[in-house]
Amino acid sequence: MAASEKKRITAAHYFYLLKEEEDGLRRLWRLLGAAERLDAAGAVAGLLADGSVSPSESCSLLHYLPGAPMDLCLAMLPNLAVVEMVQRADEGPVPQAWNAFLEVVISQREHIAGEGVSVFGETTLLVEPPGGEAPGKELLEVTAARVGGQAAADPLLGGPGALVATSAGRVLSSDIDPELAGGGRPRLHRLSAPDPAPWEFYALSAAEPESFVTGDFPELDSLLKELDRAAGYFRQQKDSVVDERTGVDGRVGALLHKQTVYMRDGKPDTSELEESITDLSRMFGLLATDSLMVRRAERHLGHDLNRLRKSLSRIMSGGAGAADEIGDYYLSLYGGDLESIRNVALDLENSRQNAEAAIGVVRTQVELLRAEEEAGIQDQTRRLLGQSLKLQEEGLALQMAAVLIEFVVVFYYVIKSWEGVLGPGTVEELPPLLRMAPVFGIAAGTAIGTHFLARALKSRNWKSPGLWISAMLMVSSIVGLVILSLMLVGTLGGGHWT
């Protein structure tokens, strides 16, 4: 086939898969390739030799044979991989080609579903020659015939006329940059499929659709699919997050009310308050986790929305009078989701702060109660100390009395014993002061020594100076008494005292 016999693209179907689904991608590629009787070597050879097609650079791998009705393209996008099934036709009625293509798509989808390949999303793009303002009347007629005719009961397409009914009501159209899809006024139309849509439908009116169909469109469409998945996931999570937050708000309010009633009507139990703190801390943790999840969703959706804005500004026409209903629709839809995420994040932050404040309030109550308990204990300790002091004072008085009694008793018995030993009237020969001194020393040493001895026994400390001084006083007094006695009986010189 000569390069001049260039075939027009009439339709394309896109299977998006996660890049990690390598096995699924391989199976899908082989299934579609086998269906079109293509093999890798032949396909590349065909492409190299033919030169009749000029796919986008993003088409990393291509199955193309000049005689085959379809060719396949594998493009690796930032987060997804896409297998593009592209139909080409010679000159002829386009509606017939679309009809045939839709037949093939439905049959291939059934085949793929039977093989268990997990597809992230799908889109069909029907291509018509330029000139139509809205999707061509013929296009709608074809889809009506397809859906309302052979596939009337096809659950994938949602029943007779569903596609057309919604399409007629809500077709979104955007002007594409003429440099991407040929001159004139290339336009992209988004057809509303039944809800929930089994896959999405677009129509393109363009003079040179090749590069747009195999490159720019799947790039934009994959981004919309990622956004749809992320926003859908968030919408699912949002209800449970809002429910959790409302529940936590209610429980925080109830707990605070309970504490207020406690403080007004009587003293609550400290352990009960500590349980409240544990409860509140758990709620705080729950809110913090939710908050983290929502913030992450906000970043993710915000980032993807920026990517969408960039992609739209590159692909869509910025010329005078150009419209971008598709871009406006999706930016508004996902912009609304982002706004909703931000509101949820804000509410969560407020609830988190409330829970934190409630923890502070209950903790303060616990501290106050503990301070009261401590004050009570201190009061008790003070009273006990007072009692102990009193007992000590009483003990001291009794001790003093005992010392005095001991002194008197010892004094009396020492002097009587001395007089008894030396005989009647002998001791009286001594001057009263000299007579009293040794007796006083022995009595005082004994009384004081007993006190210090008791203390030494109790503390097991024998180095007490009081003990030794009293012992020395007693010993020296005894020695003095013996010397005086000996002097009195004349053994030591028989001195006369008067």
Added chain:
Amino acid sequence: MDLIELIEEAIEDEKRAAEKYRRGAEMAEDPETRSFFEQLVTWEQGHERVLRDRLAALKLIRGQ
């Protein structure tokens, strides 16, 4: 020659070409020549990226 080997060889060719043009840009004495070589470097890097993408896709499909 196997297709994968062919693409790997082509990637090496692109790298060598880019390196040659980079040296040309360094040696260029006037801004116009330097700018010309720099543009060639960018082109060769683009070719290399396209080839790498295709190599990755081919390896993925072949399960290598």
